[in-house]
Amino acid sequence: MDGAAVKCLAACPAPAKLNVFLHVTGRRADGYHLLQSLFRLIDLADSLDFEVRAGGGVRRVNSVPGLASEDDLVVRAARLLQAETGCRLGADITLDKRLPLGAGLGGGSSDAATTLIALNRLWGTGVARERLAAIGLNLGADVPFFIHGSDALVEGIGEVLTPVSLPTAHFVVLWPGVCVPTGAIFAAPDLTRNSEPIRIADFASRATRNDLQAVACRLYPEVAAAIEWLGQHAPARMTGSGACVFAQVDSATAAADIVAACPQGWRAWHARSLSRHPLHGWLD
Ligand SMILES: C[C@](O)(CO)[C@H](O)COP(=O)(O)OP(=O)(O)OC[C@H]1O[C@@H](n2ccc(N)nc2=O)[C@H](O)[C@@H]1O
Numbered sequence: 001m002d003g004a005a006v007k008c009l010a011a012c013p014a015p016a017k018l019n020v021f022l023h024v025t026g027r028r029a030d031g032y033h034l035l036q037s038l039f040r041l042i043d044l045a046d047s048l049d050f051e052v053r054a055g056g057g058v059r060r061v062n063s064v065p066g067l068a069s070e071d072d073l074v075v076r077a078a079r080l081l082q083a084e085t086g087c088r089l090g091a092d093i094t095l096d097k098r099l100p101l102g103a104g105l106g107g108g109s110s111d112a113a114t115t116l117i118a119l120n121r122l123w124g125t126g127v128a129r130e131r132l133a134a135i136g137l138n139l140g141a142d143v144p145f146f147i148h149g150s151d152a153l154v155e156g157i158g159e160v161l162t163p164v165s166l167p168t169a170h171f172v173v174l175w176p177g178v179c180v181p182t183g184a185i186f187a188a189p190d191l192t193r194n195s196e197p198i199r200i201a202d203f204a205s206r207a208t209r210n211d212l213q214a215v216a217c218r219l220y221p222e223v224a225a226a227i228e229w230l231g232q233h234a235p236a237r238m239t240g241s242g243a244c245v246f247a248q249v250d251s252a253t254a255a256a257d258i259v260a261a262c263p264q265g266w267r268a269w270h271a272r273s274l275s276r277h278p279l280h281g282w283l284d
């Protein structure tokens with residue numbers, strides 16, 4: 001342990017996202033794909049506790065099944081912030097992992113974003129939002145979205161954000177129990193990579209889809225089965241690169257009825273839209 005805790009912060013939320021649509025419009029020279037996607041924050045979340053230490057060590061102090069501490073984006077985010085700012089303080093971090101891994105909910109990216117926002121405040125490193133988002137992009141394509149912290153049309157590989165204001169909504173989110181590795185979906189030869197770009201002003205009136213869905217359904221039949229089951233209740237679509245699928249419903253009651261009928265071995269949640277990341281006010 002690196003000295004006594006000098007400051008603590010408990011129960012910092014790391015909310016999930018849904019990709020209302022996701023179009024792949026091209027590919028960069030480095031292999032990353034260009035996207036157009038409407039991202040919504042939802043109130044399903046991981047939760048993080050931070051204890052600042054006088055020594056410079058950073059570690060996750062609890063165990064998380066399937067996620068070694070040294071590989072955790074939370075630990076990598078904290079070390080990256082130290083490297084970028086020269087901060088000599090350290091942190092013990094506890095991650096209460098509630099979001100499934102590799103689920104298209106952006107859990108790892110959100111954990112990283114919450115770590116950057118919380119430690120930037122606790123360590124007093126004073127990095128402004130835009131620079132923190134640029135730092136976060138090194139950890140994952142979705143991190144800038146969570147640092148900006150509001151619903152957005154996202155372009156580039158995740159770094160070009162146009163905030164949008166959307167009505168509140170209820171969703172059912174369904175996880176068919178598998179973990180989908182994002183890289184494998186983007187690497188598939190049959191992925192649609194040339195969707196026509198939509199103008200921001202037009203996206204509400206155009207037909208949309210998730211271009212990653214067909215590949216994920218082919219490689220992971222559980223995803224196809226989840227879309228089929230949820231689709232009997234409301235129009236259903238995959239989020240991110242899967243494995244979760246979601247449907248917008250009219251009310252909390254409608255969501256609860258579908259959640260109650262969820263087949264054994266899968267998990268379903270009623271999620272509400274979130275207008276802002278709960279830590280949004282902590283950045284300039
Ligand atoms: C598809 C989305 O879920 C949409 O929200 C995200 O853009 C994926 O973000 P992520 O899970 O944070 O993914 P990253 O860890 O950045 O990338 C994993 C791998 O997916 C591929 N990848 C990812 C994002 C992107 N725009 N193009 C890609 O080709 C790359 O091979 C990369 O090595």
Ligand SMILES: Nc1ncnc2c1ncn2[C@@H]1O[C@H](COP(=O)(O)OP(=O)(O)OP(=O)(O)O)[C@@H](O)[C@H]1O
Pocket residue numbers: 067071072073074100101102103104105106107108109110111112142179180182239240241242243
């Ligand atoms: N704190 C973390 N939480 C989740 N995954 C993490 C974390 N740190 C590292 N990872 C790694 O990142 C991978 C993908 O994480 P994540 O759960 O965010 O995927 P995802 O929900 O599919 O995200 P996206 O929607 O951005 O594709 C995991 O399989 C895991 O190996």
